[in-house]
Amino acid sequence: MDPRIIKELRDAVGAERVSTAAEDLVAYAYDGTWAEQQPDVVIHPQTTADVAAVLRIADAQRVPVVPRGAATGLAGGALPVAGGICLNLARMNRILDICIPDTLAVVQPGVITLDLQKAVEKHGFFYPPDPASVYQCTIGGNVATNAGGPRCLKYGVTGDYVLGLEVVVPGGRVLRLGGRTIKNVSGYNLMGLFIGSEGTLGVVTEVTVRLIPKPAAQMTALAAFPRLADACEAVGNILQAGVVPLVTELMDRATTRAVEDFKHLGLPTDVDALLLVAVDGDADAVTREIAQVAVILERSGAREVRQARSAQESEALWEGRRNLSPAIQRLARNKLGEDITVPRSKIPEMVARLADISRANDLPIIVYGHIGDGNLHPTILCDRRDAAIMRRVEQAAADILEAAVALGGTLSGEHGIGVFKRDHMLRGVDGNALAYMAGVKALFDPHDILNPGKKLPFD
Amino acid sequence: MNLYEPTPGQQVFGLHLPDYDELQGCIRCGRCLPVCPTYQQTQLEMFSPRGRLSLLRAVEDGKLALTDGVEDHLYHCLDCRACNTVCPPGVRIGELIVRGRVAIEDKHPRPFLIKFMLRHVLTGAERAALLSGPLRLVQALRLDRLAAAVLRHVPGPVGRRLGELIELAPHPGRPLARELAEVEPATGPQRHRVAFFLGCMMNVAMPDVSRATVRVLRRAGCDVLTPRGQACCGAPHDDQAMLDFSRDLARKNIALFEPLLDEVEAVVTDCAGCSGALKEYAEWLHDDPEWRERARRFSAKVRDVTEWLDAIWPEELTPVHRPATATYHDPCHLANLQNVRSQPRRLLGRVTGLEMHPLPDSHPVRCCGSAGIYNLTHTDMSRELLDRKMADVAATGAEVVVSANPGCLLQLEWGRRLTGQPIVVKHVVEVLDEGLNGQAQGDPRPRG
Ligand SMILES: Cc1cc2nc3c(=O)[nH]c(=O)nc-3n(C[C@H](O)[C@H](O)[C@H](O)COP(=O)(O)OP(=O)(O)OC[C@H]3O[C@@H](n4cnc5c(N)ncnc54)[C@H](O)[C@@H]3O)c2cc1C
Numbered sequence A: 001m002d003p004r005i006i007k008e009l010r011d012a013v014g015a016e017r018v019s020t021a022a023e024d025l026v027a028y029a030y031d032g033t034w035a036e037q038q039p040d041v042v043i044h045p046q047t048t049a050d051v052a053a054v055l056r057i058a059d060a061q062r063v064p065v066v067p068r069g070a071a072t073g074l075a076g077g078a079l080p081v082a083g084g085i086c087l088n089l090a091r092m093n094r095i096l097d098i099c100i101p102d103t104l105a106v107v108q109p110g111v112i113t114l115d116l117q118k119a120v121e122k123h124g125f126f127y128p129p130d131p132a133s134v135y136q137c138t139i140g141g142n143v144a145t146n147a148g149g150p151r152c153l154k155y156g157v158t159g160d161y162v163l164g165l166e167v168v169v170p171g172g173r174v175l176r177l178g179g180r181t182i183k184n185v186s187g188y189n190l191m192g193l194f195i196g197s198e199g200t201l202g203v204v205t206e207v208t209v210r211l212i213p214k215p216a217a218q219m220t221a222l223a224a225f226p227r228l229a230d231a232c233e234a235v236g237n238i239l240q241a242g243v244v245p246l247v248t249e250l251m252d253r254a255t256t257r258a259v260e261d262f263k264h265l266g267l268p269t270d271v272d273a274l275l276l277v278a279v280d281g282d283a284d285a286v287t288r289e290i291a292q293v294a295v296i297l298e299r300s301g302a303r304e305v306r307q308a309r310s311a312q313e314s315e316a317l318w319e320g321r322r323n324l325s326p327a328i329q330r331l332a333r334n335k336l337g338e339d340i341t342v343p344r345s346k347i348p349e350m351v352a353r354l355a356d357i358s359r360a361n362d363l364p365i366i367v368y369g370h371i372g373d374g375n376l377h378p379t380i381l382c383d384r385r386d387a388a389i390m391r392r393v394e395q396a397a398a399d400i401l402e403a404a405v406a407l408g409g410t411l412s413g414e415h416g417i418g419v420f421k422r423d424h425m426l427r428g429v430d431g432n433a434l435a436y437m438a439g440v441k442a443l444f445d446p447h448d449i450l451n452p453g454k455k456l457p458f459d
Numbered sequence B: 001m002n003l004y005e006p007t008p009g010q011q012v013f014g015l016h017l018p019d020y021d022e023l024q025g026c027i028r029c030g031r032c033l034p035v036c037p038t039y040q041q042t043q044l045e046m047f048s049p050r051g052r053l054s055l056l057r058a059v060e061d062g063k064l065a066l067t068d069g070v071e072d073h074l075y076h077c078l079d080c081r082a083c084n085t086v087c088p089p090g091v092r093i094g095e096l097i098v099r100g101r102v103a104i105e106d107k108h109p110r111p112f113l114i115k116f117m118l119r120h121v122l123t124g125a126e127r128a129a130l131l132s133g134p135l136r137l138v139q140a141l142r143l144d145r146l147a148a149a150v151l152r153h154v155p156g157p158v159g160r161r162l163g164e165l166i167e168l169a170p171h172p173g174r175p176l177a178r179e180l181a182e183v184e185p186a187t188g189p190q191r192h193r194v195a196f197f198l199g200c201m202m203n204v205a206m207p208d209v210s211r212a213t214v215r216v217l218r219r220a221g222c223d224v225l226t227p228r229g230q231a232c233c234g235a236p237h238d239d240q241a242m243l244d245f246s247r248d249l250a251r252k253n254i255a256l257f258e259p260l261l262d263e264v265e266a267v268v269t270d271c272a273g274c275s276g277a278l279k280e281y282a283e284w285l286h287d288d289p290e291w292r293e294r295a296r297r298f299s300a301k302v303r304d305v306t307e308w309l310d311a312i313w314p315e316e317l318t319p320v321h322r323p324a325t326a327t328y329h330d331p332c333h334l335a336n337l338q339n340v341r342s343q344p345r346r347l348l349g350r351v352t353g354l355e356m357h358p359l360p361d362s363h364p365v366r367c368c369g370s371a372g373i374y375n376l377t378h379t380d381m382s383r384e385l386l387d388r389k390m391a392d393v394a395a396t397g398a399e400v401v402v403s404a405n406p407g408c409l410l411q412l413e414w415g416r417r418l419t420g421q422p423i424v425v426k427h428v429v430e431v432l433d434e435g436l437n438g439q440a441q442g443d444p445r446p447r448g
């Protein structure tokens, strides 16, 4: 990059917040995927004004800017694929306000999601979005990817809790969107455009989130289904009975076996599907509902149902799900996790197609996910050292996305498009809609400096 | 950019780390970032476990030259192993960073003074004890205070740091190494026989604590066997990339304790750094066919004193403390490395009169900044971590701060002096010892 631009950046935000050291460029070259590309410079802004200055200079000089939270993203969204500036927002990590009368919190984008949850819990409140990366990901990243998690079925995704945003757009203008109220129809819902935009429209510099009261209790049941289709149907039956479960987590046979090999918890490994159902609410309701759930699970074809009768037993049933991540890490050297979502009724067919794809490409694929919202995580096991395997992985990934779209689903439920799924957007999204999306991008970012090469399939 | 491009299957460039495979095992999930103390302080990726591994990997893959910056980042790691405890694929991050230090040692050797001290002074409790004579003389004549006072008035950071270092120096009592009989018999009903490993730091800086350890062990029914000529455990050398040296020390200790192993139930030490290292001998010498089995047998018997006492504590013994609030600070090398967390807490729970208030960030534990010689080599980072720890301590309202490692105790004691907080800092065994002897008044007094 032109040294004059670096100097301009240094003058604008302070030399100590701008780095071109070789080591720093290496450390900011990746995210939670396996891909790598070094930026030309890393900037560590502390204030909205810093961010605005960077976007003003970058826009004028046509330099790419890639916003970065904790770099846990699984779609390559924070990779500086075109070089340029890596904008590290992790240092803007203050909780600015927890307002009890209005039950909301105002935070900077670099706040770690769990830190927000813990801070509001002290006041008896609850911030429900719970991506499995909650320990390490940032609120800014969550907003930019509209992150979800197991609790989405009942509580919704990140975007359902965002009341207001401050964003900086290319050119350096600061927009304040939404506000501190649940209802807000003054003007267009521009805020919605930024939620899930993967850092391609603006940089989120402040987030106002809605809080809800913390449910008092939680209870869990675990069911073993010989047939996966029955597990899916069971979730429908539970909803029909008027119970909205907190989570409905599915593990297929291979996943269960991996967990069992890792932790020896006594999980049944001879069934097609293990389904973990949890309910939350006040203590009485929870006890009543979990009993109801257990009956429905049995009637829907479960061979065995374990129902927790205490918080402690509940915890024990969670043990398997909690160890899923380390367990599957040990299955293979490398993994590619997909994130498709299909209508719930189509899950059995999707799982069958995954088995076909696995066979056709000669690659093991394990499946787990959240039945309730149709979000599946087929995970391809592979070895990146082997070029032949990697070619098959690319094919299998394409096959999976295609199958999901064919079944009326989407390319990604929560991880985002980033670079990994970008080329599939043409098939996955309605053509007219895509054209308007391109228009939105051009409106906010006419010179294509903000996270270029991501999300939309145009250069 | 081809997203499905294969990675190199073997090392072509770089350091040829033996653990290249494991290095590639990091999936960059970022789970280790929020628990890493140096990342917490800086929010900079280069100061995180994931960042450090990535630097090593880039050097290995020929994408990054072996710069001074790489060295600096590798040595900014506290070796506290908080990261290891949370890593989903189970990458042994702390170990890989230490391996990285070894691999760059050719081109980036450690400072002469550090190596000299480690090679010639910190080689065993008895040798190290030679240090304490002159130190005690200087302190008796109050020359240290004088020097510190003078240095404090020298302008610039160097004078201030030196002054602080002198103040940090412990005021040790008589060393213990040559005082212990080879067998100190149980004073309570005899039930066990244990070998005692006397750490260098304990012996030089806080021999009175180790005296308490031996008293408590005997009271709890243990014959305590202390073989003469013990070598340093090797942890400081391992930490500073002197692997050959630390392996030699390990062999010495194994050979020395071997004849006792049939006779004793455990090899006990009251230094968490030592117990961690002694337990790792099996791994250190795994590739040495002559020593592998001997090391495994030795390591299998090693117990931290808190672990051992918790396992054998006789129900009839009830230590008593005057009513006081207390808190327990986990030493990294006890909690993160050895997963010994509940044992010291259970022991303290047996002390009548102590009301325990927990410290935050204890699982994995956040380092107090002591970290071997880190508080001498990286004073600024160490000081920031100490300040945070002291603020945590103050928030618990504890009057007694208990830990189980000499480095932590010295660091916390220094924190006490810096902040003037009305606390006493004690080893778990001191609390037990005083509690059994009815002398736990807990008056603030300087350590040593
Ligand atoms: C182990 C693991 C489990 C996961 N589980 C889940 C899960 O259950 N559900 C889920 O939804 N995701 C999950 N993820 C994916 C990831 O954690 C989420 O996408 C998360 O929201 C990313 O946050 P981040 O701070 O790491 O963002 P990054 O990875 O740094 O960035 C993600 C995207 O957001 C953009 N961005 C980041 N910050 C800003 C900002 N302030 N302004 C504008 N754009 C910004 C980046 O440019 C990038 O496009 C998981 C990841 C891992 C490693």
Ligand code: SF4
Residues within 6 Å of the ligand: B025, B026, B027, B028, B029, B030, B031, B032, B033, B049, B050, B053, B086, B087, B088, B089, B090, B091, B093
């Ligand atoms: S937790 Fe382990 S796998 Fe994840 S980034 Fe850290 S070292 Fe890598």
Ligand code: SF4
Residues within 6 Å of the ligand: B035, B036, B037, B038, B039, B048, B049, B052, B076, B077, B078, B079, B080, B081, B082, B083, B084, B093, B094
């Ligand atoms: S050992 Fe401690 S300081 Fe070093 S990388 Fe791990 S957590 Fe960070």
